[in-house]
């Protein structure tokens with residue numbers, strides 16, 4: 001039997017068709033607009049059955065006994081134990097001492113709302129996401145500029161500028177659109193320090209110095225302004241602060257910027273020519289812009305390019321989404337007055353959006369270890385693996401050890417779970433129904449549907465939250481017996497039901513796409529226009545125009561110690577086989593640790609006397625890792641690239657042992673986890 005649903009084995013949330021036999025998932029196929037022979041294969045989806053029925057799946061809750069060993073437990077006992085922890089902490093230290101840390105896998109739509117609702121009703125403001133290193137920081141830069149995060153219309157674009165994104169491995173649906181557009185004559189520009197597969201296909205590849213994207217974007221803005229290649233009518237009618245931008249951009253002429261970003265002036269000029277000559281054009285920005293100290297201003301500078309060239313909300317340009325207007329169920333209003341979250345140093349980031357909430361995960365570690373701004377005693381980690389995925393892993397480990405109570409909610413016993421007091425077995429994506437953010441942030445609305453029964457005694461995330469809520473005396477806030485009832489409650493203001501959406505697996509249109517909506521409604525910013533100059537940022541004490549105070553020094557961590565640490569280390573690559581630290585125990589995906597390597601340029605390899613397959617030690621002031629060397633020209637001399645996510649297999653491979661969490665972006669709290677100075681030598 002074939003069933004339609006959404007795959008949530010990574011954040012791409014692809015619509016898929018699954019084959020079910022005798023109640024078991026047999027195979028799954030991604031839906032694609034391309035003919036089969038041109039489609040990209042997703043190895044994770046191919047392994048869907050192997051992942052779902054893996055012998056490593058947790059089948060029952062686990063509780064640590066007095067001797068420190070895990071024993072299997074019933075849901076009753078495990079949930080009672082967790083609820084007791086909540087109530088004990090509330091009585092002893094106050095509700096705010098309990099923190100709920102969310103990783104990416106349970107999704108940022110309704111499952112994020114449920115966790116927030118539970119914590120708000122319980123009285124703790126500390127439901128914390130990891131958006132400071134992922135796309136929420138980027139989303140804020142877009143939102144403060146023109147009201148929402150744009151969606152690049154790659155298939156209809158005449159020029160596509162891919163900025164720090166590797167879609168072939170991370171979002172196949174977008175990559176297929178890019179490839180298709182390119183085959184139909186669109187120009188492709190890629191900004192990436194690494195020669196990715198897409199960079200190899202591009203009309204122009206800009207191998208930028210890591211973490212220097214803000215400089216490049218400012219130089220492009222300057223060039224577009226001085227050569228008058230901008231959309232004068234759009235700028236005149238729909239933007240504020242053009243003169244202020246022009247003045248700041250004067251500090252970033254191409255000739256001055258080019259050597260600082262490891263490019264030739266002509267390469268930047270060519271990018272400007274291609275991007276402005278072929279319209280409509282769109283920009284696909286990615287995680288290469290996140291995890292930089294300057295992430296916020298750099299992303300905002302890239303956003304200004306979209307507006308300056310008049311590509312906003314045009315077909316084939318950068319579409320302003322039409323979100324599905326759900327009921328906000330987070331119950332923020334229920335928090336006691338005056339209780340500040342542990343992320344209180346980032347007030348604008350905490351409040352820029354109705355439902356994103358708090359996203360600076362580094363603050364969790366500060367609050368546990370340094371007890372600043374106050375101590376966190378109990379941590380619930382839902383769908384995350386902070387021991388591997390947070391920056392400065394040594395510090396994270398100390399924090400997790402210091403906790404009075406650690407709970408994980410996860411389908412597997414990951415490295416973080418092995419330190420927990422209670423582990424609650426979560427169901428994987430095909431075993432549950434949920435409303436994902438990808439399909440509510442823009443029409444059409446789609447629902448991820450349960451297509452098989454939960455494996456073992458695992459339970460969907462919604463069930464776990466609802467049951468815990470009942471034990472905390474919050475039955476009134478969580479009256480729903482099924483997840484469909486809960487989703488119906490969120491959909492109610494639209495006059496739409498879960499059943500209606502399920503009947504339309506290709507998507508339920510609440511409204512059809514409309515371009516140039518701003519002509520009717522203005523942009524969703526305080527001025528109603530695109531804000532080259534943001535008064536909101538000025539009032540909060542930040543530069544109102546990106547880099548108005550200049551580009552900071554030492555944006556790559558440990559730059560001040562480059563004599564001892566002469567190489568630029570780059571965190572990458574994500575391959576299509578894995579999602580971060582996940583699936584490292586799935587035989588068809590792990591493939592004898594293929595790809596767990598450090599890419600070194602042949603010239604550097606010769607200098608440090610390293611050959612392919614040698615074990616190399618990479619060191620920074622925070623710690624060291626050991627991996628095999630791979631000699632490759634995808635990186636430039638002087639930089640190395642370290643494979644991401646392998647810390648789950650072995651702490652020796654955990655690249656977050658190398659990263660820094662001390663210095664952070666002042667607006668969105670992002671540490672520089674993407675690039676750092678390091679030392680590399682052969683292990684003899």
Ligand SMILES: Nc1nc2c(c(=O)[nH]1)N[C@H]1C(S)=C(S)[C@@H](COP(=O)(O)OP(=O)(O)OC[C@H]3O[C@@H](n4cnc5c(=O)[nH]c(N)nc54)[C@H](O)[C@@H]3O)O[C@H]1N2
Nearest residue numbers: 103104105134383384385389409410414426571580581673
């Ligand atoms: N140095 C460096 N650090 C990084 C990154 C990097 O590139 N370099 N990337 C950053 C980014 S962008 C992100 S998003 C984070 C990711 O950080 P995390 O969110 O911590 O990432 P994962 O390793 O994917 O951990 C997800 C966990 O969720 C579990 N899981 C899977 N499905 C479900 C489910 O349906 N329910 C529940 N409850 N659990 C589930 C998985 O088994 C896994 O243990 O890491 C960040 N950290």
Ligand SMILES: Nc1nc2c(c(=O)[nH]1)N[C@H]1C(S)=C(S)[C@@H](COP(=O)(O)OP(=O)(O)OC[C@H]3O[C@@H](n4cnc5c(=O)[nH]c(N)nc54)[C@H](O)[C@@H]3O)O[C@H]1N2
Nearest residue numbers: 164165166170191194210211286287288575576578579580
């Ligand atoms: N297979 C797979 N798919 C995934 C995930 C996964 O782990 N595995 N994770 C999901 C998640 S949570 C996220 S956030 C997305 C991320 O997906 P993407 O946005 O595609 O991000 P990455 O692949 O981390 O990095 C994109 C590119 O940025 C480049 N880069 C590194 N440093 C810099 C820099 O300083 N400047 C520029 N311009 N580029 C730089 C890298 O070389 C890389 O090619 O993928 C999602 N999809």
Ligand code: SF4
Nearest residue numbers: 007009010013014042
């Ligand atoms: S890219 Fe693959 S793993 Fe990710 S959602 Fe799509 S099909 Fe699933």
Ligand SMILES: [Mo]
Nearest residue numbers: 104133134135
């Ligand atoms: Mo992410």
